[in-house]
Amino acid sequence: MVFSSSTFLIAFLPITVLLYYLVGVKLTKNIKVKNLILLIASLIFYAWGEPVYIVLMIISIIFNFYIGKDIDASKKSGQHRNAKRSFIFSIVFNLAVLGFFKYFGFLIDNVNGILHTHIEAPQLALPIGISFYTFQIMSYVIDLYRGETEVQECIIPFALYISLFPQLIAGPIVKYRDIAYQLENRKESLNKASQGITRFIAGLAKKLILANTLGAVYTSVQATPATKISTATAWLGIICYTLQIYFDFSGYSDMAIGLGKIFGFKFNENFNYPYIADSVTDFWRRWHISLSTWFKEYVYIPLGGNRKKTPRVILNLLIVWLLTGLWHGAAWNFIIWGLYYGILLIIEKYLLSKILPKVPKVIKHALTLLLVMIGWVFFSAPSLGEAFGYLGAMFGAGTAFADAQSSYIFGSNLILLIVGIFCATPIYKSIVNKFKPESVDKLKIIAYPLLLILCIIFMISETYNPFLYFRF
């Protein structure tokens, strides 16, 4: 199930919230009942889209729950070697599951390419959310083993942590220790619920009104081979993609955080206006914060982080960024994308740290944005070759500087682009702050419902599917 669907908006969500508040909050006032309701809802939510792979997630949950208990028992009784064995077993299991379902095909393709073999890779569909929930599971096991958190004795809150529907499909990745307390002690309130609802609407609007429409423009540009588009068209396309992926991803995070709040959960922010970053390092403090935090905590720091000699630190950074790229998808262009950022970060850290503060702000911001957009070319292209082709079109190998196609795209989407750029930066925040807070708050009374209606309009109109005139 996805948040931006009729099933979720008018069936699943109202029913779940009603049940949670009426039965959990009002009637029983019992956290266990609340958790059970949410757990059942989350399992239904996942099974709705993955009727078969839900079994995999449930197996993962049960396995890691018991292994967690085992690790904890071994530690408490001083059997550190047993604890270490169980810990390694669970990490291997989790990575193996993720590796098999996500990367096996990719691995086989590469083996075939290098060794000229013809091994047939099983055509497996990727289970939705597996990258997210596997990382959450591992955060629990690692934190438990390292003594950063207490064991979860009861399977229901544990299962809830793994499968919680607000963040199961698209994050943010919640570390167990950030949520452990909330799993068994949280209070809902009307204020939190209303903040959650309005935050959810904001995210829904980002997804339906901005991300999807911008994505359609990029798709139409991508339909033409890169050798046949003009420079302006290529740039318009990548600008649309840059905005699209931000609204898509941050919109989902907004919805996750908003939904969490409705149920009394506080999730950490996942995005902080990444496109106003003044360096690549700054960009990664603002983009998909939960992922870079996860990698820093569970890969970079265990590898030694920056506490080793420079060559080792560089290696650590490259490993982390290769894995970050790989996490995004089983393809070479994602790995290149990750390494691209790894190299840029290394350059900024070691070669530019003294120069950067002296560079004028405008140049820093512009250059960062340019580097980010180039990164997106690798991220969005279906293959490495096409990525380079697209870059070529952007930097002069296109058919012309501008042509009829670019003028058409520009004219048709000017307002969309302006709204998109406006909403991707905190510009509107500074405009809003010029008005009296009271009037702004009063405006919200109409603004949010109106935004919701717009979302519904966009959502339903996307399902409009006229059967072309064939019969007539």
Place this chain on the structure above:
Amino acid sequence: MIEEKNKNKKRTSEYDSFINSDDYTEIELGVSRARDSERKQRTAPARSSTAPESEKKRAKKDKNANYYLLLAAAISVLIIFLCSFLTLIIKDKEYSESEKRYLAQKPKFSFSTLVDGSYTRDVESYLSDQFAARGLLVRTRTAIDIFAGKKEINGIYIGKKHRLFEKPNEYDEKEIEKTLKCINDLSKKNKKLKTYFTLVPDASHILKDYLPNNVVLPDEQKQIKTIYSGLDKSIKTIDVCTPLMKAKEPETLYYKTDHHWSTRAARIALKPIAEQLGIDISKTNFKTYPVSNKFKGTLAASSGLYNANDIIEITYPNSKQKYYLDYADEEKQSASVFDASKLDTKNQYEVFFGGNFAQINIETTVKSDRILMIIKDSYANCFVPMLTDYYSEIVMLDPRYFQGNIEDVIKKEGVTDVLWLYNLNTFLADSSIRTLAE
């Protein structure tokens, strides 16, 4: 162990203040009031910011702000529940006039469809297809898109003066080769037949000045010429492109709201076609008169833009000859090529023959030993009424519906001439012609 508990406690005390407060200031849509008030305190002249009165005021302001947000959320929740309720209550619709398709109905539950995912997909289709006020929502979206500057809706260009254009289909050489092979084979198999072939260009070519700015489409005249060159030499190709391009008042050649050519355009094409077919139209007096001035065609339906009205004319020979129609597979007969009842429907173009059928035999009282077979798409429908004075029989075949054996029909009806008449766009996308060769 104690350290662990302390660590969890530290984190919980941060959360404590969250769960017990009604604090709403976070990075929520960017309005971070906490930071702003901090900034204001730092930059403001030293005022007694701890004065109880200003604190009360701020607390009241925050309370009001909370109240407004609560109202915003409450109204939003009401909207959701309203949509749920209405969608549940309103009776399911079966067919969508504007989309020209059947709408999804309540899916039947079965364990197998649940497991393979089709049940949940069908539920989603069902809910969106039957969503309350769906038509209104779609029309509003179209209005928003146009307001934002879009020049195409659902693959239809919004041209000047409310004229709509279909996007041309892709010119796929391999597919065209396959289709041409079937046509050539058929001609070779039936060497005694005289075969003629013509493709009619689209409005987007003839009326390219009406396209939205900066829309550049492929040269259809060139495409037609290339296709002609792939045909067997025994097939006579007919150029209707040039006469249409030269015609006066080109706006009357195509409908604004429909993808078909107008009857007037068909009348102009009749001259070169008649020349090649070897029929003499000079002595015929053609009657033309309008049968509808409120025609809104396929493009209006697909785009949802109903601003323009079109006029449908019928043209036929004023003659003493009689004819009757036999709809081969339908067990239907008719005494007229025009079906007036269709003028009361939303598909008024079906006034010509009542629409498209697999095979229609038109038997006439004309004394001729020529029997014409027309293999066609719907473009021919407004054209064929002009031919009823020249052949003792006309056999209209639509490969999209025809499932019989064409050789049998040719033998049975004694066909002497075969005319292929297609609109270029349909021809590019149509693979049903190939089924004729089986």
